[in-house]
Amino acid sequence: MEEIWDAIVVGGGLGGLAFASRYAKEGNRVLVLEKGIHPGGCASSFDRAGFRFESGATTVVGWEEGLPLAQLERDLGIQFPRIPLSPSMVVLWKDKELIRYPEREKWQKEIARVFGKSKRMEWFWRFLFFLSDGLWSISGRYLHFPIANGKDIFRLLRTLRPKDILIFCASFLPFRWVLKIFGLEGKEEWISFLDEQLMITNQCKSKEAPLLTAAAGLCYPNLINTYIPGGILRLSETLVEYLEKNRGECHLKEEVIRIRKDGSESGQDLFQVVTKKSTYYSKVVVCNIPIWNVEPLLSEEIPARLHAIRRFEEGIYSAFTMGVVLRTSSLVPKSYHYQIHLSAPLPEGGGDSIFVSLSHPEDKLRSRDGVLVLSISTHVSDPETWRERGKDYQNHKQIWVDTILSQLAESLPWFRKEEIIALHSASPLSWQTWTGRKLGRVGGIPFSYFSNPFRFLSPNVLSVKGLYLCGDTVYPGQGIPAVVLGGSHLAQRLQKKEI
Template sequence: MQYDVILIGSGFGSLSAAALLAKQGLKVAVLEQAKYPGGCASTYKRKGYWFETGATTLVGLDEHMPLRYLLDETGIELPLIKLPTPMQVHLPNGQLLTRYANLEEWIREAERVFGAKGQRPFWQHCYRISQQVWRTSLEQQSFPFSNLQDLWQAALQVRPHQLSLLPGAFRTMQDMLTRYGLLDNKLFTDFVNEQLLITAQNHLEEVNELFGATALCYTLFGNYYVPGGMIGLARAIEQYLHEKGGTILYRHNVHRIISKADGYEVSCMAGSFSTRFVISGIPLNDTYRLFEDEKVKKKLAPYLLPSRKLNGAFTMAIALRNAAAIPVLHHQVHVPKGLPLIGSRSFFVSYSHPADRSRAGEEERVVAISTHVPDPAALRIQDKKELEEAILGRMEALGLLQKKDILYLDSATPGAWIFWTQRAYGMVGGYPQYCDIKPWQMKDARLDHKGAYVCGDTVYPGQGIVGVCLSGIIAANKLLRDHI
């Protein structure tokens, strides 16, 4: 079957690009190996309960942010519940820290817990940087540059506030903490490191100021809950695609992409498809294996990261009774001595909304728990029970659950993530930020400067729904500018 554009994988980057291209009248097909859309931002059913696959928090709907741009461009509407309190953090010294959505409230809370020294100027600086980063990211959709046309388009869109961001690419978050006299505040550095892991997948000595400030401030923008789970995002875009003549084909696991004179042949077990253009929405490591064109492989090879520089995840899916009393949905729990087997010093907990009856029964809630597993190809978790007990024990001690209320529990290692998502090494969260990889050195959207493109959490700008949404916007923009 002939298409204008085939997208590999139905992660949110692919779906964002697909929606924008379908809006322009292109015949679009998304090939997805699973039976649900959304990739690592989706929901699956088990034993009558709906659990999140990966991502559990939704941001990006504020002015000058990618998801807001996507919805405004397409007219897609989402049924959302805004969270009055984005998160609470259970610190290693036993204190409970509330990440308020209002900047002034948050600064007062940070000063209460960490001391007044340096907190106000640090957070004001971070918030200002994060606002400028999001605004600039949509103004400069040709970034990172890979041809002269990109440079010309960027020059036309240059604004003074954009230039002020450049020094931040050369400074790390460790430099920022030093600047504000905060590096010797161990409680604060522990907090910053574990918060950066959630969104930047790395620690303060590696994450540059631009990404780090933006990562730390995501709770200061609108945070939302999707009734029914994150799959609601993908379903809304799927409906839009159908309305525009596009489609998502499930159980289509792509195993080869061949470059042709007039486009590409995309092969999977269900058959082969012809297309003028192709967009890979899967990680670069997996994209590399799909292309038979040695020129594409050669261009991709310098961008690939090995397992030792990536993270996998240990996750738990729990159904609880009698959990309605917990009002804040998202919690980061510090583990001072680290978790057994993997050494992680925190884990992230997300509850379903107490008013959401579509994911669990009356007086029941589902819970998603995740923690990082470094170098997932090298670390084999033999005894999941030991990890489960360590996490459940910590949660019970903090009043986040009672073991007797558990109705269902399942856990998964990076090996399960390989099976579910087909992502190399069972990688989650995309490529971590590293200080020796500047934003302009990250992989841009073009694969072969002919008709193949890439988006997702391993290319610029990186992790999270809002980040991969931006990558999809950029891929669609460059394809349209190059060829349409």
């Protein structure tokens, strides 16, 4: 019989790699199987036309003491490459510019400059900071969430602090109630700012967002924000390097096509993981893929609770992304991240804003030869419209590309179309082809589905011993810090046999 692995991870995204590294640290042999040519999943980089592009525009936060990336560095004894950024981003709409400073006092002054100074606004942000800090504290300390049984309730009560009770109570409230309580619900430009910030982090707007996730999402630019030299791919490569030094392996270009139960030859209760190249055996399987991609992989003898994941089908976003290489000019960008509100929404389910990330001048791999590499992303609310490459597909893409380029030229004084030396674009269909995600869905499940924290999907939602999920569609959800936290917690629970 083939070698038996302690765990096999299906999908080489950051959540799965965080699990694999953390589990390997405890002496377990872990195999990661990734269909792509690079690890990282949706948080990766790729080379084209001699330049390195990011898979999409994104920020990387979570470096404070106790937060997921800092904690993973400490646990593994590694160092991720990074360059601190300030400001975190610049938001542009109509004739306004708002600079998202990470320093809280500085940010309070900036928000007062743009929207007017008031005690209500000041206390509103203080309240959000309190909730955000509390949520990160609870998330870091408590491994057993969402609660699945009586033992989990006991573990929760054992670790609760008095302040945690307030945070849990707040988790049952909608964000719109708090806006109303503070008298901040009426101004159109203010709500537009909140809505587009929440679309980045919550995949929903202020009317639908739960209070706790909205607080964390609106305050994330006030965490330490960083640029990853060499591309965001370097995060995953660092974890792969650690894994391979600790008796683990990461196989690229090896797509999993079936997961079966198998115990006939060894007498052990094992899983059989079948790829297009080989068959592997493992005691544990962790699916680091979206919930919509799990069901087609499971053989009939695995009695999974599939109804628990089938309810998440409506209102799931995909993305339209672009990469642009620009000759630099004498005008220096104020930030390496921009959110630009569009003068009109993109057609056929397009977003109301675009998010732009720039290469850093200290990154000699990406910013060489006096060029600036831009990664651009926007939401697609109806990815089904991009399902086929029909005769109108290229025209559809070109309309979006032209609209986005015109908005960039209008909003950014240093962006000139005539200075573009390379450009590519990717639709939801491109994302589906590249990542394998159903309909190219990226960014996880909108938090509007989770009116309270107990509605989140847990890693053991399938109720099959030894078969678990991690990534952006299970708790704690979307974003690099969240998926890293989820993968790390799953590894610790498995090691302690508390799942």
